[in-house]
Amino acid sequence: METRRSWARRAGVLFVLVWTIIPLYWAVNISLQTNVQGSAKPSNYLPPTPSLSNYIALLLGSGETAQAMRQGFVNSILECLCATLLTTVLATLAAYAFARMRFRGRTVLFYAVLATLALPAYTTLIPVYQLMSAVGLVNTYVGIILVYCSGFLPLATWILHNYMTALPISIEEACEADGATRMQVLWFVVLPLARPGIASTALITFLFGWGQFLFPLILSTDASTAPLTVVIAALQGRHSFPFTMMSAAGVVAVLLPALIALVANKYIVNGMLAGSVK
């Protein structure tokens, strides 16, 4: 039986690898070629003369593209980290209230929050733009972070609500019986227990932020706040199709999220299964 399970897992691992790596390999492969090599027929399965020139043009030196990419990288990190931090904290507080407290308006608010997930982005784009412009937050980190938070909070709250309702309530009850206040229960019991859920939520929020395009496109008016996605899209020239450089830009853009995922995994995969809760 154990062997059957391990075979199933091996098949699963193989599937994840093949499914993920083939397209990514292709992006890396193309990024190391020139446009001429990249559109050969039949395709070059390996770069004939591997060259880092796309990466060098994107990242190093004082060229405009490299400068914009580096600034975009910094902007993306700042905006995503702040938005993740704020979203995770606020969502944790709200999710706890939704999961463990009864109060007037709870149902309405919870469903109103969830319903916003159904709104297409274009629905709120123009009014949010007007509002941000009226309060002077266009082309500021704060403006972009606030809008990100409003967009990510619903899903984050829902994930954490799901997670917290599934936590064993008996521990919380025991703590209260020992005289802890509700906030103490939240801080000393729920938060540690919910850590994998909170870590997953934070990672998911960060990745959502990393992929944002439409709102930061509109809310940034120059390179000082534009995130990486907007900078990468602008690599397309009016009359050119620099697909090998685009592939390189895509590879550059995924490095940091992959690294963060690697770090965050320590917390995410450390759930009850590992026996932290008895």
Added chain:
Amino acid sequence: MPIPSVHEKSVRLTIPPAGTASGRPIARRKGGLRRHPAWLPYALVSPLGVFVILLTLVPAAFTLGESFFRVDLFDPPIRFVAFGNFVDLFRSSAMRTSFANTAVYVLIGVTLSTVLGFIMAVTLQRRFVGRSLLIALMIIPWALPGVAEGIMWLGIWGSDTGLLNSALTSLHLIDHYQVWLGTNPLLTIFVIELVQVWEMTPLSALLILATLQNIPGEVYEAAAIDGASPLRTLRHITLPLALPGVTLAMVQALVGAINIFDEPYVLNGSASTGASAVMQTYFVSFQDLNFGEGYALSLMITVVTILASLVILRFIYRPVEY
């Protein structure tokens, strides 16, 4: 039958999602925790409330209200037309095609990404060497910026120089390059949706994995003692206990698929074989500058998303408590 379904025994099914129907189980559960100050829950949810109300609900109320007005910048003044915009939408054959296309995107996208996400999550459920690395690798497709992703997949599906054609030719499976996109409507949608599935499955997997991490080890130990086969354990323990995560994954896939834009636009242009409803929103609002009709379309998308989510919640969601 040594293993009873979790539904019946091992797990108390007492917590409905907030506000669903009965207050009874909540009342029972709340008995355990003492009362809190009345202001506390409001203090905890108000930051969320302010964000969502100020930056989402109120703006959306403004624009969705415009659905019932003629807001065409070339046909002023703004005037009330009741359901006129909606009637116009359904009169257009391009719109009807895009609705049908979107339905197929959703069907394929939700099914595939949930099934694949579940497989990935189960694969990653237990500890093994290299698991963290695999998770980090797995999420990369999701982190890829939209434009780069589109261009990368053009290099795979391309009809003149793409990888798929080249590989199939090299393997002698086809004798000349095929056109995957734009000729056969169903194939076109499938190929486009596969790209989106590739992109959003990592999130589905993470959402399901988070729930799986919550299953106490004892449940599996009990199953092992009772001699359940891995398949039975999967079917009767893992799957039911993962349902909250599966529900979340399905809803996010639904939202993603119903809002599909970049993939068809980059891979298939504005061609009717792949055009989605949200693409039409963009054309109507931002190119034709007929915002009333664009917002009417947005309102329809919102309502359909909510209804479909409710269906998923009603039929899939099963709250669990250990």
Added chain:
Amino acid sequence: MRASSRLFRSIALVLGAAAVTTELSGCSGGSQSPAHEKIRGETITVVMPAPPPPKKLLDRFTAQTGVTVKWNNVDFDSITTKVAAGGAARTYFGDVTYFNFLNGPQYAKLKWFLPLDTLLDPGVTKDTLGKSAFTYDKKLYGVPWDASVGVTTLNKSMFAKAGITSLPTTMDDYTADLVKIKRAGIVKYPLSMPFSAAEGLTVYWIQTTVAFGGASIFDKHGKEQFSSPSSPGYKAAQWMISALKTGLVSPGAVNDGDSQAQGLQAQGLSASSLVDYAGNVSSLYDDPKQSKVVGQVVYLPVPGAHGPVRSINLSDGIGVPAFAKHPAAAAKFVSWLIDGKNQIKFGGAGASDEVWSAQYLPSNYPALTTLNAKGKVGDGAVLLNILKNHSQPYFPYGTPEWYPAFSHAVQTSLHAAATGTMTVPDAIKAMAAAATH
């Protein structure tokens, strides 16, 4: 519950007030008077689908005028989104922005851009090519920052290899030559055509219509001129579809946008493009990083029914949005960007750190001739003649403001005809329906 609904109402009130304030401040921004002395010390934002001009030259602009430039490089499609969002929200998003002549009439009619006639110093646009594309109701709303027209390109080595000694001047010769190249097996699909449903397809069809003898697809009164089977527009559509069906064009063309179709010729996978963009010989076919056919591709005046026809104007323009904060400083920058002396430097006739590769072809005619004399314009002699003497506006009677919706119908219908999901007559019918507003 009651509390939350009250909250709702007060927030709505605040938001409403915010929207009104924006509108007011937006309007006052637009009506600032162009007092030239006042621009010193101002900072303007420039939104373009290109990286900034060389720093050395930008610094010189700042030193001369006192105006600092913030550059916002945004992709072409997204600029349309930004302009529409800025216009609809009546909000500032930049002081100078790229805009497409195809959207120009929309923007002009909605007063989303300022007329430049009063903003610019008289005479600065004297030598600028392609201005007519940006003139609506006799007012100039944008200035071309580069010059481009629809032009035929062909690979002269491939033509020679097929034994073709004189380059085609008529559509019949051109088609026959392509068939000859295909039969000789020099290249499997000799003709490049962008059949994906995107803007490039409309451009290709309109220039092909000119080739079949139609000066315009609309008459003076805006009535469509392409639904009768004997009309040039109809014949053009038919010719394009049959080129695909008879294998002159690769079946994969239904997935190709303009850049990809041109890319095939750069790869040596096609021998010609009936409608290519002037400028591509230098920036694509003669660039060894992108092309396998360096030195082989030349321009050709677009062949017509009885000889070469006019090329349609495809210039890209820049303008000043109505909600610009510093219109006078913006106008200064526009003048600087189209100035002949600067365009010569951008084009590579000055120091190497003054080259701006984003400049496709200078829009200033004397600058273009200077650059050509220095050998900086690929196949320049043919090109200059076409640009100066044989070009015409995209729509000789003015671009209709509903052009985007019409173009959308043209793209989807011709694409559908190409993939076989629609017949040519049905496609034409759908296009004609979109033209009767």
